[in-house]
Amino acid sequence: MYSDVFDVSDAMKKIVKIAAGFALCCASLGIGIQAFADAPALVVKSSDGERSFTASELLGRPDNKRVNLTGTVSGDIYRHEVEYRAVPVLALLGNHPEAHFDTVEVQATDGFVSEIPLTLVQRGAKNGAIAWLAVEDPAHPWPALPKETASAGPFYLIWQFPERSGVSREQWPYKVARISLAESPDHRWPQLAVPAAFAGDAGVKRGHDVFVVQCIACHKMNGGGAGNVGPDLGQPMNVTQYFKDAGLRALIRDPHKVRTWPEQRMIGFGPSVIPDADIEALLKYLHAMASAKQ
Known part of the structure; x- marks a missing residue:
């Protein structure tokens, strides 16, 4: 009986040594076991239903590829x-989206929600900009974002050849938590x-389309929209009722020159992102919405 106990004890010691060796190996590679266990999953609502994907599942897919954005005109947060x-x-998203779905809604963990036309994504199969979901490997994490301690991961929607389809900077959402096929925002x-x-x-x-x-x-209009980063621009008061047009133009171009506070998150939109003509159209839309509300 005592010899059996000693045999079990020795076996347990071997198991402990193996586990310790595995943990040490992971640590030497910069991999935390807990990091894999605690990594958030991506939720995808597609034509095939709703399911969750872990980073390891996505990295193990046969269609996973290395994507280098060097040489393209892009809105990449890491600048290539x-x-x-x-x-x-x-x-x-699946091969056969239902007819009433014409938008890809991409939700981020920080409240940013990008509404991307499905046709923009589909153009990737016809020599247009190609949309990829970049997956952060816990063993090789991406750099921290400017003024943050966290990276753009674990999931980031990136574009190859964005200039082919006129992809905007706001259509590069990072810290992605959910991707869904949806109906258009207006619907x-x-x-x-x-x-x-x-x-x-x-x-x-045109101003409506720019909005x-x-x-x-980031912003709702009269309660419409899913973003929660910034204030509603239509209620309780329309933004044109407490900002002059000159102030709104300056706010869009460089918000830090208009007002600033420690938790401010809005960054400026240069002429390459929103041309002057589009800002004027956006102001017309905001004024029209205020007029209709009155």
């Missing part, structure tokens, strides 16, 4: 300094639509 491992966004939130009294105004219509691409990721 990182070579990504990524999977095609189209593959995650889900009718309060975003151009007011009937301005239906024939091309400038107001949906550049602003809705």
